[in-house]
Structure formats: C-alpha cells, structure tokens
Amino acid sequence: MPEKSPEFWAGVLLxxxxxGLTMMLTFVLSYLRIRLYGDQPSILRSLLEASVGALLVMIVGLAVNAAGLNVAWTLLTSGFIGILGIDQVRVLSKRWAERQVEGR
Incomplete structure (x- = not known):
C-alpha cells in the first residue's frame, strides 16, 4: 500500500x-477561464476541472525532471493548459497521438 509508505508521502511533498507554483498558476488560470467564459455551470465542476489541470501539470513536471529537460517546459505547459482547458488539451493530444500512430 503506497499510502502507508513514508517514501510515498515524501515524494508527494517533494x-x-x-x-507547486506551476500547479497554482494552472489552477488560477483554468478557474478564471472557466468562470469568465462560462464553460461549466457549476462552481464544483469548475473547481474540479481546475484541479485536474493542476495535477496534469504536476505529472508533466515530474516527466520533465525525469527526462532531464529544462523546467521552463513545465511553466509553458501550465500556461497552455490553464488557458486552453482540459478538454482542448485532450483533443489536441488525441490528434497528435493519432498522427504519430499513422506515421509509423
């Protein structure tokens, strides 16, 4: 069970x-975009979408660190996700993945 392991929680805190800064940036940008453009009628749905965007940025940040790339890629991703939103990012990534599969 990972939740009982102190290494798991140390990794989460790290x-x-x-x-944390990029996650907060993504959350704030996503929430403001959702409220301004009225994509989500419910405040709870707005908070959930903004939270999912922040978690996605954390995953991208961990992947950037593991790949040894510049941290600026995480900042770029946070702004990208915050402004476009999770739905648009999902559509764009699906198109990119389909082109990659077709090209092989």
Missing amino acids: ALREH
Whole structure:
C-alpha cells in the first residue's frame, strides 16, 4: 500500500514543493477561464476541472525532471493548459497521438 509508505508521502511533498507554483498558476488560470467564459455551470465542476489541470501539470513536471529537460517546459505547459482547458488539451493530444500512430 503506497499510502502507508513514508517514501510515498515524501515524494508527494517533494513534487508539490518543486511544482507547486506551476500547479497554482494552472489552477488560477483554468478557474478564471472557466468562470469568465462560462464553460461549466457549476462552481464544483469548475473547481474540479481546475484541479485536474493542476495535477496534469504536476505529472508533466515530474516527466520533465525525469527526462532531464529544462523546467521552463513545465511553466509553458501550465500556461497552455490553464488557458486552453482540459478538454482542448485532450483533443489536441488525441490528434497528435493519432498522427504519430499513422506515421509509423
């Protein structure tokens, strides 16, 4: 069980420390975009979508660190997800993946 392991929680805290700023940026941008453009009628749905965007940015940040790339990629991703939203990012990533599969 990972939730009982102290290493798991130490890793979570380390990820939050390293990527907390970009996660917060994504959350705020996503929430403001949703409320301004009225994509989600419910405040709870708006908070959930903004939270999912922040978690996605944390995952991207961990992948950027593992790949040894520049941390600026995480900031770029946070702005990208925050402004476009989870739905648009999902559509764009699906198109990209389909082109990659067709090209092989």
